[in-house]
Amino acid sequence: MKKKQLHVNRWLPEREKLVRETFIVPEEPGATVLQALLYIYEETDSTLAFRYSCRYLRCGLCGLQARGKPQLACRTKLAGVNEIAPLPRLPLLRDLVVDRAAYFSTIQGLSLYPVGPAAEPPVILREDPLHRNLMACLECLCCVASCPAYCFGEPCFAGPYLFIKLGQLHLDPRDMADRKGQAQEWGIKRCRGCEKCVCPNGVRLKETIILLSP
Amino acid sequence: MAAVAAAEAGARVAVLSKEPVGYGNTRMAVGLTACAGLPGDTREAFVEDILSAGGYLNDRVLVETLVDDSPAALAKLESFGHTFIRDGAGKLSPGVIHRAGYHSRARTLQSSGAGVGLAQALRAAMEKYGISLFEDTFVLGLLKEEDTVRGVHLFDLARGEELVLACGAAVLATGGAGWLFYPQTSNARTSTGDGYALAFNAGAELIDMEQIQALPFAVTHPEAYRGIFCGEPAVAGPAGKIINGRGEAVLNGGINRMDRASVVCRMSAEIANGAVAAHGGLILDLRPNLALEDGRQMRDNIRNTGIFNVVLPAYGRKAFNWEEPWEVMPTIHFFMGGVRADKDGRTCLPGLYVAGEVQGGVHGANRLGSVALTEILVFGLRAGCAAAAYAKNMPGAPRLRMHPVTAELFGRPGPVRPVTLVRQLQNLLWKSAGLVRNKSLLQEALCGLGDITDKARSASFSPERVYNTEILDYLELQNMLVTARLVLQAALLREESRGAHFRSDFPESGGEAWRKNIVLRRAENGDIGYRLEVSRA
Ligand SMILES: Cc1cc2nc3c(=O)[nH]c(=O)nc-3n(C[C@H](O)[C@H](O)[C@H](O)COP(=O)(O)OP(=O)(O)OC[C@H]3O[C@@H](n4cnc5c(N)ncnc54)[C@H](O)[C@@H]3O)c2cc1C
């Protein structure tokens, strides 16, 4: 079987740095980056830490950096990928594992649920098509990792992910809170004219940012 | 949902999860959720559908509770921001109420954002109710004071530390154990049956552990996607055919009217006979549907649920359009059995409650599609409420003792890595208890588990404290070994074929005489004790 080298940049918390290691992995037709990681894990080095759950596009846990941009490992074909790294800009636990709890703690207290009288089905509930699109957000944080303005630890700017959450609520007829106001407090102005963020699952980031912008 | 109900009842609540909160099988679900009370449906029809699909091994009280509480439970979920898809006028009209496979009436709603939408809403509720989250935190054991569950023994993966958390009551909502059969499973990486093992080790009762549902259709290749499901009988449409490796029809039309277990059983027999296609599966040909008048519309409707998304990267665009056949193989999907509990999730152990897939008794021998999500909503709310009421009367500060598990593992050298043993166990389970079972296979597998247990004693571990995946594998392996033993033991005991349980040495149903639940409980010496009980259907 055809084999190839895969360089993996691993975050070592003990040394607080990224270290590049090279592994040999099989390259079957249709192989994905996740498959290569599982191969390394099973055959070579089971200390390699990475998150995954569903194996194809249903959970959003397998985000990493490949070919210069954030992607989902289960969806990215191994062909053409020679080097991978953890999602940039985000706090890390080990190797490719993002410290998600640390990221989410920075957006605590924003009441990211419908605020207002609770609705009961079968109530009339008109869903905006953009809302449906935003609900497909896998929360993989690839958008945050691709945001040039984002820096973990800096207050009051959480990157595009927060704007997706605020966009969902802004479009939700059950929600009475001022989500545009929140977007402004959380620095949506920085997004003007940028358009560098990416979503591996087709969530309409640009449209949402325009919607929430003053 | 349990956390929300408990918080509403005034309890201080913490949610512990070995991955971030809001993942598991719920996040991966298609999001189809059955609800009672919709036009054209009746309570009796809904209850009867679940019981008859379950081969009358179900607990009728649980089934009736699920049906009766479903409208309020779905409404509660919507109040956290979830949306069950409405028509253009914003109403739940017939066009958006689906008749899911083998239900006699239309009563299934689709979720905006599928399971991810549901998971986002549940996570939002954590913030709304001020619930403390312990993420990347593995529950190692339930701690008792005398006979009462008063705490949990934790392993904080992010720090590599063990801790004890005292509580007035604990609710297990740990999901199923499809991962015991990886890669031949639709399930999440975390479905390692921890809850069954935790409950068994603490002395709770489990029922129907032999009843494990497979979905008929999962992709067989490429390796990256092996076992990922791409449909249930409804996806075959009225005209879809299943063909074996010799080109003979195994099922010729009408598959969409069959239940999951029957299709799987037919396919398994064919696969066991060796008449398989290139990757060990059978061929599902959906092309005949396209010749029907509304064939393309039907394909688009089914495709819009996202149920066979994986066909696109696995088999390509033409297959995704049903213009080329798919190679398919059944895949392990759902544990009908589990911890025995009443309609409030109360187990026989004081202080221990369960909800969701970890609970047994709702679905009997075979689960209907779209009822599992209803189950987690309904029983989550009930268990949380009951646990909070119980915990209110518990005195503070229990005396709890825990025996450290991981301290001696960090940095221990050894001949075998935990993941190797995990894969051995999965391979063993798929071969012995996957689709077709018989006495000698099951007995051999029980011996095989003993071998894996022995090897695990000398497994090797790296010394790193932060997010040590080898320790995680080992902890899960311990639970998988217990759950696997429960499955094999129950499968040996049931000397008939019923629902999802097929014994090649007892291929017929045992009829009335076997309308019984197999109840398992830990014996004094640590072995599995059992009794048979007449089903409460
Ligand atoms: C691909 C797929 C599609 C499905 N689609 C549908 C559908 O459309 N409709 C339907 O009704 N049903 C569907 N199901 C079934 C349904 O999704 C599950 O039965 C249901 O989500 C189970 O929910 P749960 O809360 O019991 O468990 P889960 O959602 O699996 O959650 C269990 C949680 O417990 C955590 N956990 C486990 N052990 C431990 C431990 N030791 N310590 C700490 N945390 C632990 C896990 O990490 C996980 O987060 C589907 C299932 C799959 C796999």
Ligand code: FES
């Ligand atoms: S593993 Fe779930 S999205 Fe990649």
